[in-house]
Amino acid sequence: MTTTSGTAAATAQGAAPAVSFSGAVRTFGAVRAVDGVDLEITRGETVALLGRNGAGKSTAISLLLGLDDPDAGTVRLFGQEPERAVQAGLVGAMLQEGRPVRRVTVRELVTFVARQYPAPMPVAEALELAGITELAGRRADRLSGGQTQRVRFAVALVGDPALIVLDEPTAALDVEARRAFWASMRAYARRGHTVLFSTHYLEEADAHADRIVVIDHGRIVADGSGDELKRAAGGNLVSFDLAGHGTEGLARLPGVLAVEVRGDRALLRSEDSDATVIALAERGAIRGLEVTAASLETAFLALTSSDAASDGTPAGARAPAAPHSAAARRPAAAEHQAAAGDRCTEDPPAVDRAAEEPAADAARETV
Template sequence: MPDTPALDIEGLTVRYGGTLAVDGVDLRIPRGETVALLGANGAGKSSIVNAALGLFRPAAGRVRLLGRAPAEAVAAGGVGAMLQHGGLPSETRVGEVLTLVRRRYADPWPLADLLATAGIEELLGREVDALSGGQRQRVLLALALAGAPPLLVLDEPTSAMDVEGRQAFWTTMRGLADRGHTVVFATHHLDEADAVADRVVVVGGGRVLADGSAAAVKSRIAGRTVRFRCPGPRDGLGALPGVTAVGGVGELVELATSDAEATLRALLAQRDALPGLEVRGATLEQAFLQLTTAPLTTASDGVSR
């Protein structure tokens, strides 16, 4: 049914022995969204992905993919997955592996379109063991798409790719989203999440710390960044009104400030020119760092703050 969410998680709790990895997470993702899961190592995002795919039984909670239990949704071909530590059989060729996987589905993705979508037209005769890291990820994407799944779940999908490969990969993801596929991906690359995702879910300590558009998450950070070129000395910049941190590379200066207007007034009073001046809102990285480094507290309504 169209109103059935692509992914519906209620009260998900995951434990590894005495370690609580996921702490009562609720997450509902409608069909057609592209959603990024962000979190530091050990935050719980990979555990959420693995539990959502039914790879292990959670300690508590309920998961539904396309209205079905995970095992049923995967068996029906409704879900394609790329896992962080996914592998390919050695001593085989790409075309052989792809043929084997496509035969599993009654109505697989048409081969020519699948090859073009994944960008592996030239790799069918290549031995799996001879693939580069980026090529391997492309082949894993093709295998995940082989059954034309409406839901695609990716765990660190571009971890082995160079910048050019990452850009090409996300161009492919945008095309899939335009076709109506739901894409849920866990990543450490905040620029990818900012550029690609309709929605960002920040996870820390096994809980959801923020959930909304990238713009909404960034808006939670009140500060601004003042940037300009400064070929001369930088003495005294950290003491300017509102400045909370001084950064930048080479001649570029970046001042994090809680009061951009006061900072600019003081700068203009001290300097004749501020070449290349820019004032920007908080970046997703700044918002992420503030969210994930702040101590967790629990309000009277039981919600993490």
């Protein structure tokens, strides 16, 4: 669409990347919320920061916006300190915990914010982009959740910043509101702006970002497009009914990376599903046999350790096939298996072996 003055201002800063973390660390007591993050986002990219609750997304965003300082390492926006970039009007953001400002109309609020920026877009345009033109005269504290969220989006974008940061923008939105929100976000990204959003919804990251950065325990564990992540996690899922038979030896079948039992069904994650299926056929274990491609969900679960699985991870992210963590990144295998107890892990050695498999290495390389 239009070349904006925000972008023009950014260009004036030279060709520095929009966002650059190098070795950034932020600890709170014993918790390393951000634990050595290196990340570069070039201008014009739309990037999703994907992770469970508590993975370090919000802390990373606080560092990024200069709301907090790293204990070690550096964070730069357009080649300068975050605080300076913010003061230069290069950044707009929608924070996670914001509640509506009271006793102002939507237009008053958005107009006020616009006037703080050196080269804002017209207020009417921002309201339109956020899809809240008809709410302009309403009081900001008397709107529905979805409307409030879009007002906050308008506040983030009205300054026409070169970089917009959205921290879990669609949490607590219903399906319809979510769709409307993403339509607005894409319209903004199409103007050539850099967008960074955090989410714990895999589908959102896959559908709306060019690039997904997976963060877990304060570290970046994967970085690439949705397809790349699926490939990195590797393998297909072969499942069949045990029909009362045991599971001995399944882990040693060709191609099998990990074995899991759900009720009377065995789930094998395999890097060579053909070989696995043939071997299963030889054993006669083919009742209800199914082969499915690895989903982003499987990839995500493989890339992140499972010890946080019970702390509010969206059900969709852990419900199906979770051949657990072939790509266990850390030596913390004990912690990892203990936490996975409810998954009825079969044959723990298989996990250890799997950790050395090429698929796991591939996953690591993308970091």
